[in-house]
Amino acid sequence: MDSKKHMSARRRTFLAITIPIMALFFLFNTLPLLQGFAYSFTNFRGFGSYDVIGFRNYYYLFQDSRVGHSYLFTFVYAIVSTVLTNVISMILALGLTSKIVGKGALRGIYFIPNVLGSLVIGYVFSFFFTYVLPSVGGALGIPGLDASILASTSSAWFGVVIVGCWQAIALNTIIYISGLETVPKDVYEAASIDGATGFKKFRYITFPLIMPFFTINMVLCLKNGLMVFDQIMALTKGGPSQSTESISYLIYQNGISGGQFGFQSANAVIYFIVIVAISVFQMKFLGGKEEQL
Secondary structure (H helix, E strand, C coil): HHHHHHHHHHHHHHHHHHHHHHHHHHHHHHHHHHHHHHCEECCCCCCCCEEECHHHHHHHHHHHHHHHHHHHHHHHHHHHHHHHHHHHHHHHHHHCCCCCCHHHHHHHHHHHHHCCHEEEEEEEECCCCHHHHHHHHHHHHHCCCCCCHHCCCCCHHHHHHHHHHHHHHHHHHHHHHHHHHHHHHHHHHHHHHHHCHHHHHHHHHHHCCCHHHHHHHHHHHHHHHHHCCCCHHHCCCCCCCCCEEEEEEEEHHHHHCCCCCCHHHHHHHHHHHHHHHHHHHHHHHHHHHHCCC
């Protein structure tokens, strides 16, 4: 009886902790998601009355060239930033787990970008790209750097990539370091005896053993790249000429202040499905690679 009473008390405690959290999650996450899905079938402008129009928003969504361009930019940004972030993060992690002086201090320094707010970082880089870099480029006579890279439709996206990668590298590096520190030292010793050195040691020993950490970084990095918003807001606001307009920014800009709440709700629903599908595919594909290795 005492054991049953004790277990019952534990269950009541768990429920007392879980129920408020679930209620808050439903109130601030699930409920807005359901409301947005409902609004996607209306011509709601964000205010006033509205009518139910069925799947018309979804039909016009696939006819809108601006939406198509925002998808193209977002996917290109996500792929480029994911590749650059993971390559640089892996190199830094390998360096920060080697026998160097001040590893702890360097790890703390490299993690600082992840602590700072994305908007703050974006505004600082915006000042750098607009005033500092052109001044230096003009003084040194370097072609292409005497004007802000954010002012050109051909180079503005690269500025967004730089800022996104600079911040994302911090967390990815820490995750890779955690993975590298789980690799047993005797495995490297055995590999050295067998003659494995340099890149071969990384390819055939290190990388297969940290594959789960690689999977985590790839999924998180691509997901964050697809949802890029803060960097766009701080650096370009979708310009110049909508060349850096991401899907998230388009949904916010036209949905909140552009009178297209219902239309952009449909855009958000489609994009939610796309992100979930890509994440599931990544997990299955990279999970299969983990089993093969």
